[in-house]
Amino acid sequence: xxxxxxxxxxxxxxxxxxxxxxxxxxxxxxxxxxxxxxxxxxxxxxxxxxxxxxxxxxxxxxxxxxxxxxxxxxxxxxxxxxxxxxxxxxxxxxxxxxxxxxxxxxxxxxxx
Amino acid sequence: xxxxxxxxxxxxxxxxxxxxxxxxxxxxxxxxxxxxxxxxxxxxxxxxxxxxxxxxxxxxxxxxxxxxxxxxxxxxxxxxxxxxxxxxxxxxxxxxxxxxxxxxxxxxxxx
Numbered sequence: 373x374x375x376x377x378x379x380x381x382x383x384x385x386x387x388x389x390x391x392x393x394x395x396x397x398x399x400x401x402x403x404x405x406x407x408x409x410x411x412x413x414x415x416x417x418x419x420x421x422x423x424x425x426x427x428x429x430x431x432x433x434x435x436x437x438x439x440x441x442x443x444x445x446x447x448x449x450x451x452x453x454x455x456x457x458x459x460x461x462x463x464x465x466x467x468x469x470x471x472x473x474x475x476x477x478x479x480x481x482x483x484x
Numbered sequence: 485x486x487x488x489x490x491x492x493x494x495x496x497x498x499x500x501x502x503x504x505x506x507x508x509x510x511x512x513x514x515x516x517x518x519x520x521x522x523x524x525x526x527x528x529x530x531x532x533x534x535x536x537x538x539x540x541x542x543x544x545x546x547x548x549x550x551x552x553x554x555x556x557x558x559x560x561x562x563x564x565x566x567x568x569x570x571x572x573x574x575x576x577x578x579x580x581x582x583x584x585x586x587x588x589x590x591x592x593x594x595x
Binding site for chain 2: 413464474476478
C-alpha cells in the first residue's frame with residue numbers, strides 16, 4: 373500500500389463550488405505539505421504543517437485553506453473554486469531524519 | 485525564483501550513463517543540493533542530496549564542484565524507466581523545508 377494517499381485522484385468541478393482534497397499518510401511523519409503544479413512548471417507550496425496545531429502559509433495560499441485533522445491527515449479546501457485553480461495538486465510528508473519528502477500520487481483538478 | 489539553472493531537455497541512450505548538469509552559482513555555504521525526479525505527472529521522487537562531498541546511493545551519484553557553484557547528477561546505467569523530469573534544488577538545512585522548484589530537465593532515455 374502507498375505511504376501517502378490522496379483522494380480523489382481526478383475531479384472536475386464548476387466555478388464557485390467548494391472542493392476538498394484529502395491526504396493521508398502511514399509514514400508517521402509530523403510534517404505535511406500541499407503543493408500545486410501547473411503544466412510545464414515546478415511545484416509551488418500552498419500550505420504546510422509541522423504538527424496538528426501548527427499550520428503555515430506557503431508561497432500561494434490565497435484562495436485555499438487547510439485542516440490538519442490528525443497527524444496522518446491533511447486536507448486542502450478551495451472555498452470557491454475558480455478556473456485558474458485548475459492544476460495538479462500534490463500532498464507530501466517529510467522525514468526529518470533523512471530530510472527527504474515523500475509525495476502522494478496527485479489529484480488532477482479541473483475547474484470549469 | 486528558482487536558484488538553479490538546468491537545461492530544459494536532454495537525451496541519453498539506454499544503458500549509458502546520464503549526466504544531468506545544474507548550475508547554482510549563488511549557493512551559500514550552508515545550502516544543500518537536492519535532486520528529485522517526476523515521472524509523467526506522478527508525485528516527485530527523492531533521488532539524492534549533498535552539501536559539498538560527492539554522494540552515491542543505489543539510484544545515482546551526485547558530483548558537486550569544489551566551488552559548489554554547479555553539480556552533476558549521474559544515473560550510471562540509464563533505463564527507459566528513468567525517462568522523467570529531473571529537478572535540482574538548493575535549500576538550507578532548516579525546519580522550514582521550503583523547496584523552490586524550477587522547471588527541471590526533461591530526460592528522455594532512448595532505446
